[in-house]
Amino acid sequence: MLSEAEMDTGNPRAGEAAALRALSLRPDHPEALARLGRARWMLGRIAEASASLRLACQQQPQHPGFWLWLGHVLEDAHDAEGAAEAYRRSHALMPQEAQIAAHRLNWQRKLCDWEGVDALSRQVRDAVRQQQAMVEPFAFLSEEASAAEQLQCARTRAQAVAASVTPLPAARVRDHGALRVGLMSNGFGAHPTGLLIVALLEALAQQGALSLHLFALNAEDGSPIGQRLRRAAQWHDLSAQSHLTAAQAIRAAGIDVLYDLRGWGGGGRPEILAQRPAPVQVNWLAYPGTSGAPWIDHVLADAFVLPPALEAGFSEQVLRLPRAFQPSDTRRLVGQPPSRAALGLPETGVVFCCFNNSYKLNPRSIDRSLAVLAGVPGSVLWLLSGPGQADARLRRHAVAKGIAEDRLVFIDKQPHAHYLALYRHADLFLDTSPYNAHTTASDALWAGCPVLSCPGETYASRVAGSLNHHLGLDALNLPDDAAFVASAIALASQPHALAELRERLARARQDASLFDMVGFADDFARATAEMARQRGWAGA
Structure with missing residues (x-):
């Protein structure tokens, strides 16, 4: 139980130590083996995690949670069919559990295995509408669901996160001076998020109106994109920090406006933002939907992707850019491919x-x-x-x-x-x-x-x-x-x-305006300033 509690706070090393202590008291105990597997999964030690969870499943094959965790680990081990089978076995043990059905459905979609997906989708959507299951909002985006259903899905997930953390004392936007702007993601490198924002950050850095800070949930990857990002903004490595320590680091940096560039996507850390490390927090770019979260104040969008008719499906205040919401790297080179x-x-x-x-x-x-x-x-x-x-x-x-x-x-x-x-x-x-x-x-x-x-x-x-x-x-x-x-x-x-x-x-x-990153930087700075003014910022 201590192992699980440690992991829930974002401290897998302590979770691993507690699980090992449990196993020293009772070797091969299936619950301890399962927690050890989960801790090592969180630490990125996938082979060890898989071995522990497989042993737990052998010891107690009727435990749906063990098969569920094994599915998660096998995903990261790139054993696609094995992951799908683990989710299928978990769901077979608890067929009424929509949260497990959602994992099975999501992985069947990845495998283009469409046998029974309509029934699984109905089960998941019905449970979301009736608030009977906590389903991962990112996977739910692949279903033919309405914006209202997506909002309900995100709210249910957000409520569970909010119940697991204690917010920091309230912070205020500075009265005047240059705004300190943070961006948090696990994609600051050779990743779609890094590729999208790097030229914009370079333009913002050249403009000099904002103090830019990257709060990286990923370790530095040494890629050319990662190096450009580090030159454009101050880098803060949160990859090995607990949720609380990470939130305190953002608070210590004096961030006025914090952009969440991951949202409910894989590898995000919503528990950090739920602690309210910054006075203004914004959903933007990587997660194409509402956060449903009380700790997110605004969503940055454009009038096409989020027209007024869709606003009722968003918990955030909508702020629209005059151009497409999505920046891009205008230094991308299109070379010559191999022959057809x-x-x-x-x-x-x-x-x-x-x-x-x-x-x-x-x-x-x-x-x-x-x-x-x-x-x-x-x-x-x-x-x-x-x-x-x-x-x-x-x-x-x-x-x-x-x-x-x-x-x-x-x-x-x-x-x-x-x-x-x-x-x-x-x-x-x-x-x-x-x-x-x-x-x-x-x-x-x-x-x-x-x-x-x-x-x-x-x-x-x-x-x-x-x-x-x-x-x-x-x-x-x-x-x-x-x-x-x-x-x-x-x-x-x-x-x-x-x-x-x-x-x-x-x-x-x-x-056209789509690939004009200098113009985008101007619009982005104005939007950021508008959000800060709503909280009392008087200007630089």
Whole structure:
């Protein structure tokens, strides 16, 4: 019990020590083995964690919690099919438990294993609406849920976090002087978050109006992006600190406005923000939805991705930028890729692509892409390879829909520069619903590949549409799946129309506001100042 309590405070080393003490008193005790596995998982010692949890499951195979934790560990061990089986066994032991169903559902989506997912989704959505389960909000974004359901999901999760911490004494924004702005994330390096914000931070640093601080939940990775980030802002390493120590470090830095760049995404530390280390706290960028959290004051968005009609689904005060909410690295270089043949692509024919993660490739999104292939002879769909047997499942699904399996071409994850170059071979990006391409859409557009999207009624379903809108390419935002399929087929069947579209995109990349990071820095500084003024800041 002490081991679990230590881990709940964000101190896995103390949790490990308590579990080892328990095992010295009673060797092979399954509860102690399970806690030891959880502690070592939190410490990143995945092989040891897996061994402890497997032994706990052997000792007590009817314990659903042990199988659940083993699933978490096997995810990080890159044993995709093993993780799915662990979640399945956990859910089989407690089929009425929607929280476990949600883990099983999320991992089946990652594996493109759609057997029974509709029933699992109904169970999870019903439990969320009835406030009967605490479901991870990030995974819930992949369901066909409303903004109101997403808010309920986030609120339930936030309530559990709030109950686990004690807030620090209240802090105030400084009366005057340069604002101290913090950004907290586990993505400050070669990560989508780092790639999105680095050029903006460099522009802000050159502007000099804000004192910038990065509170890193990840250890330094030594990447070029990480080095640029460290040059642009003061770095604070929170990766090995408890929730309380991390919150105290932010407070000690005198931060006025703290941006949460992770939210409910994987690797976030909401327990830190729940302690209110800064007087103004903002949800922005990485988590495309509401925090549902009383410790988050504002959400920074734009009028397309979060129109007034969606505000009721947000717990935060909405503050909109005049441009797209998403910055990007304007120093990205798009090199020359290997030949089509070397990449497994046919020498001729239209190449549709979708390099979104596999959990976004639900039956709706895949079926409309397969309908496009059916309407464009000789075309292929280029996809990012998924975990486990995901690729094989997608090929089998294509065959069942009458599409030859070799018309789906897969590629492994690439270093970012190599990945960007791939877009030179791609004619049109086919987006997913209800969870859009986000950083991936920005990459495609920067590399000159148009993105066809179908904006929905949630933030996560409108991000690619926002990027198109702010490029002046609203014709790429389609109202429904039928129009999406028809538009893709029409563009692919008219080479001159596709070439003209790519020329328009190239001009927009130079002229539109989307990739203007100097202008973005001005807007960001004004938005930050507005939030501080609401709390009594009089100016620099």
